Amino acid sequence: MKELIKKLRKFADERDWEQFHSPKNLSMALAVEVGEILECFQWLTEEQSKSLDSETLKRVKEEIGDVQIYLARLADQLGFSPLEAAEEKLKQNKKKYPIEKVKGKAKKYTELD
Amino acid sequence: MKELIKKLRKFADERDWEQFHSPKNLSMALAVEVGEILECFQWLTEEQSKSLDSETLKRVKEEIGDVQIYLARLADQLGFSPLEAAEEKLKQNKKKYPIEKVKGKAKKYTELD
Amino acid sequence: MKELIKKLRKFADERDWEQFHSPKNLSMALAVEVGEILECFQWLTEEQSKSLDSETLKRVKEEIGDVQIYLARLADQLGFSPLEAAEEKLKQNKKKYPIEKVKGKAKKYTELD
Amino acid sequence: MKELIKKLRKFADERDWEQFHSPKNLSMALAVEVGEILECFQWLTEEQSKSLDSETLKRVKEEIGDVQIYLARLADQLGFSPLEAAEEKLKQNKKKYPIEKVKGKAKKYTELD
Numbered sequence: 251m252k253e254l255i256k257k258l259r260k261f262a263d264e265r266d267w268e269q270f271h272s273p274k275n276l277s278m279a280l281a282v283e284v285g286e287i288l289e290c291f292q293w294l295t296e297e298q299s300k301s302l303d304s305e306t307l308k309r310v311k312e313e314i315g316d317v318q319i320y321l322a323r324l325a326d327q328l329g330f331s332p333l334e335a336a337e338e339k340l341k342q343n344k345k346k347y348p349i350e351k352v353k354g355k356a357k358k359y360t361e362l363d
Numbered sequence: 364m365k366e367l368i369k370k371l372r373k374f375a376d377e378r379d380w381e382q383f384h385s386p387k388n389l390s391m392a393l394a395v396e397v398g399e400i401l402e403c404f405q406w407l408t409e410e411q412s413k414s415l416d417s418e419t420l421k422r423v424k425e426e427i428g429d430v431q432i433y434l435a436r437l438a439d440q441l442g443f444s445p446l447e448a449a450e451e452k453l454k455q456n457k458k459k460y461p462i463e464k465v466k467g468k469a470k471k472y473t474e475l476d
Numbered sequence: 477m478k479e480l481i482k483k484l485r486k487f488a489d490e491r492d493w494e495q496f497h498s499p500k501n502l503s504m505a506l507a508v509e510v511g512e513i514l515e516c517f518q519w520l521t522e523e524q525s526k527s528l529d530s531e532t533l534k535r536v537k538e539e540i541g542d543v544q545i546y547l548a549r550l551a552d553q554l555g556f557s558p559l560e561a562a563e564e565k566l567k568q569n570k571k572k573y574p575i576e577k578v579k580g581k582a583k584k585y586t587e588l589d
Numbered sequence: 590m591k592e593l594i595k596k597l598r599k600f601a602d603e604r605d606w607e608q609f610h611s612p613k614n615l616s617m618a619l620a621v622e623v624g625e626i627l628e629c630f631q632w633l634t635e636e637q638s639k640s641l642d643s644e645t646l647k648r649v650k651e652e653i654g655d656v657q658i659y660l661a662r663l664a665d666q667l668g669f670s671p672l673e674a675a676e677e678k679l680k681q682n683k684k685k686y687p688i689e690k691v692k693g694k695a696k697k698y699t700e701l702d
Contacts, residue, residue: 279631285625288624311443314437315451317430318446338425339428349377395511395518503629507620513620540675541675550653
């Protein structure tokens with residue numbers, strides 16, 4: 251992740267795009283790319299989404315790449331790594347959703363989310 | 364990232380939540396969390412989004428953590444790492460947006476995106 | 477719709493919120509509210525989403541109300557009605573997706589979308 | 590709105606697309622189209638978003654049309670009109686955000702949202 255973040259800084263800097271990369275704008279770019287992931291799955295059943303044809307898989311991978319790029323860039327502009335944020339959140343989630351209480355429960359899951 | 368992915372597998376497995384984690388559902392969860400990032404920035408100016416108060420920063424960090432968690436989980440269900448996807452996409456972007464053509468141009472950027 | 481748009485103008489004006497309602501900001505608010513609709517459906521199967529319990533239905537209706545509010549407000553700031561935009565788009569869609577070509581095809585649907 | 594909803598029922602019915610239009614799927618389609626609106630605004634300043642060139646305005650209008658179409662379709666599948674939902678929500682908002690308390694305050698607005 252550190253490598254990626256450095257490359258993204260250089261990529262934006264070389265193109266003089268730093269000026270467009272406010273956290274506000276990056277959050278919008280993130281949402282645009284997530285929309286493109288949703289587009290791949292919107293008319294598929296859950297089962298179909300588990301066994302994508304190679305063309306759709308390729309496209310989803312590219313869109314996931316875009317989301318990761320903007321997520322890393324957004325976190326970097328705010329002074330941290332998205333991995334660090336995920337590790338911290340996961341610790342909170344372990345406390346928030348104790349195994350014995352939520353095991354196998356979608357309903358519970360939704361309510362507590 | 365590898366560490367995070369392993370922990371997320373264990374987290375879902377222990378809670379018997381694997382059954383809810385189809386790529387289709389995970390893409391929706393991803394969009395929900397991105398919506399929560401947008402919520403933090405929606406009424407701020409770009410300038411304000413660059414200097415968040417500590418409370419908002421804390422919240423944005425948590426939401427970025429959530430997005431990273433679901434993104435890693437989604438990519439993992441499809442058989443790859445989001446970092447790998449990002450590295451590949453960045454290579455494509457370097458070709459797609461040559462420095463000399465797009466330098467400092469928001470307009471160009473949008474059109475080519 | 478005309479009635480709603482007038483009420484929304486008055487609502488924003490009375491609160492001096494016009495200053496926050498740039499099209500950019502309203503598009504973000506729209507995305508935030510759509511995220512809240514997705515939250516209601518993310519872990520449900522398609523079948524479950526067709527027969528919501530009364531509590532979830534109530535919440536979805538409120539979120540759909542929010543989306544309609546921001547959509548009407550955004551369109552109004554740009555000088556038109558969202559209904560007019562929908563009618564025009566529907567005409568285009570009729571040409572783009574001729575019945576004989578797309579009947580019953582999800583795949584085709586996705587590709588052409 | 591009633592007219593639009595009727596036309597949309599006919600449009601889906603003629604194409605045998607009713608089978609794909611579960612509320613879950615329609616909520617995803619809604620998010621995809623909102624992503625396309627965000628795409629038009631992501632790199633613009635708030636000021637620029639207020640005076641779009643004719644090409645961008647045309648595109649935004651089409652995307653707003655798409656969002657209105659899926660919103661009407663989703664609400665219809667759940668048994669109500671999005672206009673009715675908006676009117677109800679607006680009444681709630683008037684109580685939730687009393688003029689004297691929130692006038693001109695973005696901060697307050699965000700917190701209470």
